[in-house]
Amino acid sequence: MSEMITADLVDLDLSADTKEAAARALAERMVSAGRVTDLEGFLADVAAREAQMPTGLDGGIGIPHCRSEHVTEPTLAFGRSAAGVDFGAADGPADLIFLIAAPAGADDAHLTILSSLARQLMNTEFTDALRAAGDPAAAAALVRGNRTPAAAGSENSAAASEAASSEAAAGSTAPAPDTKAGDAKAGGAGAGDASAEDASAPAPGAPDARPFRVVAVTSCPTGIAHTYMAAESLENAGREAGVEVTVETQGSAGFTRLDPAVIAAADGVIFAHDVPVREKDRFAGKPTVDVGVKAGINRPSELISEVREKAARGEVTSGSAPSTPVERGGEEGEGYGTKLRKWLMSGVSYMVPFVAAGGLLIALGFAIGGYKINKAPSVMDHFIWTQGDSWAALLFQIGGVAFAFLVPVLAGYIAYGMADRPGLVPGFVGGSIALTINAGFLGGLAAGLIAGGVVMAIQKVKIPAAVRGIMPVVVIPLISSAIVGFLMFVVIGKPIASAQKNMTDWLNGLSGANAVLLGALLGLMMCFDLGGPVNKVAYTFATAGIAVSDPSDSAMKIMAAVMAAGMVPPLAMALATTVRGRLFTPTERENGKAAWVLGASFISEGAIPFAAADPLRVIPSSMVGGAITGALSMAFGATLRAPHGGIFVVPLIGNPFLYLIAIAVGTCVTTALVVVLKGLRKPAPGATITGPADGTAATTAEAKQPVAA
Numbered sequence: 001m002s003e004m005i006t007a008d009l010v011d012l013d014l015s016a017d018t019k020e021a022a023a024r025a026l027a028e029r030m031v032s033a034g035r036v037t038d039l040e041g042f043l044a045d046v047a048a049r050e051a052q053m054p055t056g057l058d059g060g061i062g063i064p065h066c067r068s069e070h071v072t073e074p075t076l077a078f079g080r081s082a083a084g085v086d087f088g089a090a091d092g093p094a095d096l097i098f099l100i101a102a103p104a105g106a107d108d109a110h111l112t113i114l115s116s117l118a119r120q121l122m123n124t125e126f127t128d129a130l131r132a133a134g135d136p137a138a139a140a141a142l143v144r145g146n147r148t149p150a151a152a153g154s155e156n157s158a159a160a161s162e163a164a165s166s167e168a169a170a171g172s173t174a175p176a177p178d179t180k181a182g183d184a185k186a187g188g189a190g191a192g193d194a195s196a197e198d199a200s201a202p203a204p205g206a207p208d209a210r211p212f213r214v215v216a217v218t219s220c221p222t223g224i225a226h227t228y229m230a231a232e233s234l235e236n237a238g239r240e241a242g243v244e245v246t247v248e249t250q251g252s253a254g255f256t257r258l259d260p261a262v263i264a265a266a267d268g269v270i271f272a273h274d275v276p277v278r279e280k281d282r283f284a285g286k287p288t289v290d291v292g293v294k295a296g297i298n299r300p301s302e303l304i305s306e307v308r309e310k311a312a313r314g315e316v317t318s319g320s321a322p323s324t325p326v327e328r329g330g331e332e333g334e335g336y337g338t339k340l341r342k343w344l345m346s347g348v349s350y351m352v353p354f355v356a357a358g359g360l361l362i363a364l365g366f367a368i369g370g371y372k373i374n375k376a377p378s379v380m381d382h383f384i385w386t387q388g389d390s391w392a393a394l395l396f397q398i399g400g401v402a403f404a405f406l407v408p409v410l411a412g413y414i415a416y417g418m419a420d421r422p423g424l425v426p427g428f429v430g431g432s433i434a435l436t437i438n439a440g441f442l443g444g445l446a447a448g449l450i451a452g453g454v455v456m457a458i459q460k461v462k463i464p465a466a467v468r469g470i471m472p473v474v475v476i477p478l479i480s481s482a483i484v485g486f487l488m489f490v491v492i493g494k495p496i497a498s499a500q501k502n503m504t505d506w507l508n509g510l511s512g513a514n515a516v517l518l519g520a521l522l523g524l525m526m527c528f529d530l531g532g533p534v535n536k537v538a539y540t541f542a543t544a545g546i547a548v549s550d551p552s553d554s555a556m557k558i559m560a561a562v563m564a565a566g567m568v569p570p571l572a573m574a575l576a577t578t579v580r581g582r583l584f585t586p587t588e589r590e591n592g593k594a595a596w597v598l599g600a601s602f603i604s605e606g607a608i609p610f611a612a613a614d615p616l617r618v619i620p621s622s623m624v625g626g627a628i629t630g631a632l633s634m635a636f637g638a639t640l641r642a643p644h645g646g647i648f649v650v651p652l653i654g655n656p657f658l659y660l661i662a663i664a665v666g667t668c669v670t671t672a673l674v675v676v677l678k679g680l681r682k683p684a685p686g687a688t689i690t691g692p693a694d695g696t697a698a699t700t701a702e703a704k705q706p707v708a709a
Helices: 019-032 039-052 108-120 124-132 136-144 149-162 164-171 175-200 226-241 260-265 293-298 300-313 336-369 388-404 406-419 421-436 440-459 465-491 493-508 512-528 533-546 553-579 586-600 604-613 615-636 646-652 656-680
Strands: 065-068 075-085 094-103 213-219 244-249 268-273 288-291
Touching: 019 039, 019 075, 019 094, 039 065, 039 586, 039 604, 075 124, 075 136, 094 124, 108 226, 124 136, 213 226, 213 260, 213 293, 226 244, 226 268, 226 293, 226 300, 268 293, 268 300, 288 293, 288 300, 293 300, 336 388, 336 406, 336 440, 336 533, 336 646, 406 421, 406 440, 421 440, 421 465, 421 493, 440 465, 440 493, 440 533, 465 493, 512 533, 512 553, 512 615, 533 553, 553 586, 553 604, 553 615, 553 646, 553 656, 586 604, 586 646, 604 615, 615 656, 646 656
Parallel strands: 065 094, 213 244, 213 268, 268 288
Antiparallel strands: 075 094
């Protein structure tokens, strides 16, 4: 494996008791070897990857890994722990720990080498040889491929006769993981034998001699380790079961598409992934098992058996269900509430660009032509090139057309999130009906969910193979649109329209303390998850009020409060890194510079890196500042016709000076709380103390410990 690992990068007596300590011990070896430039920055990247999904694997293996700008060249460090370190595997601690470091722009050749290690970890002989390795050089040679497991085993056997006492001591700890691996192997073989018996029966509609064929796709967020380990595991289980398994690995080095002929000949499909499968429609119309990537590593035989059972029952997928290009619809076992949130976010994510474009165009029309511009005649009938009011009317009317798409797009893409492309037609139809009957956003939400549910129900009906080709083009759009239209016009449309009217009347009647409290609540929601579902609920609530040709004063106040509160977290983090930079890591100080622009542009996500690193201090502080800003904005009576833009739409804001004061107050409050809370924490021994100007470490020894808790 080239020289990505040397003896200096091997620790056969790793004494760490936590995964963080293990990663630090191995990372320090990388720093000493000149492979990592910033220890804390690299460890932060490792922790961020670990937070996405535990990296422990069955059989006593841990593979913390990441891509990082602090890595100079692809590097691998190996540690062997007698006591074991918990990396989140179901069968217990890991005794073999591999820290994989890839540069942010690693070339494909090196990533391919790293992927080959991931495949090797599925080989029991390889892991047994590593457990028996007697010195770091031998272990490094084994990992590089310079020494075979068999050769290593014979050398270790000879060494055992000379150092029996040492081997006996090691034997007290080594059998546990070996036994686990052996049991797992035995279990896998048993499953494979059972599957092999099933394989003796011919697949439905196939010749007797033809084996069952499976195509699979594996992928993980980093695309280095789990992707290839799942592929190796599925291929091994397929061989044991007498099943042909062909895998497409969608890793960091890109992916090579499976031959369409191979996909066409497959009897079933397995998706083992934690990021969306690319070009998923290639696999439509076949029995499909869709799971996370770790299931592909830990229980491949079960997945193969499951896809064979689905094939025997004639179950096939239509389109790319249950996943969509927007977001996974939910793993098996997820609650309905989680799936519902993902479906709604699918619709909102597609709606937001229409809100921003339409709202800004309408606001510009008002700014240029005044608030009577909504009474202007159509520019098709009256447009004078040299007249400002004509241009204002043009902007207003284009924005109005864009706004008219909001509810249909919301409904259409909620249905899309549930049922993929077949859900688009009934979703858009239902959303348009919601506009026609004045059911507004509530009607759009209901129409989208109904449309998606109807299409999913139709897709579950078994149909003859001869008519499958016309299902997504003719049958599903026809039947689903008719059902959704009937329900919206005749059954639920009027009650929803009434509820929408009542909500609008309530907003119009808000005043005094009630308005201030609503502003505080919306501020809390905007800062709770910084662009997540709760933030989007508050934002959608605000944009729903102004998504009409003549919004009420209360609706524009709500929009102003929501935008002001959403600007507070990134601005506060930027200010905090400026006034007390020593409380933050170098990476955070760099992020603070970008947060100035992100916050000023009303992009709440600019504070996410700080919240992820220190959520217990950053998120509550942001919520307090956001609530204060939202309440002050409502109290000051600031209004906003545009749904986005940050400080760049200040000229379109009512009471702009007081509005900016509200933002400044919330920003200062959040900054003060973050600084105080970070200052009160107990720093780790030897924590970095940076200089006031250049942020350099006071001492070399102290630079090895993190600043942020």
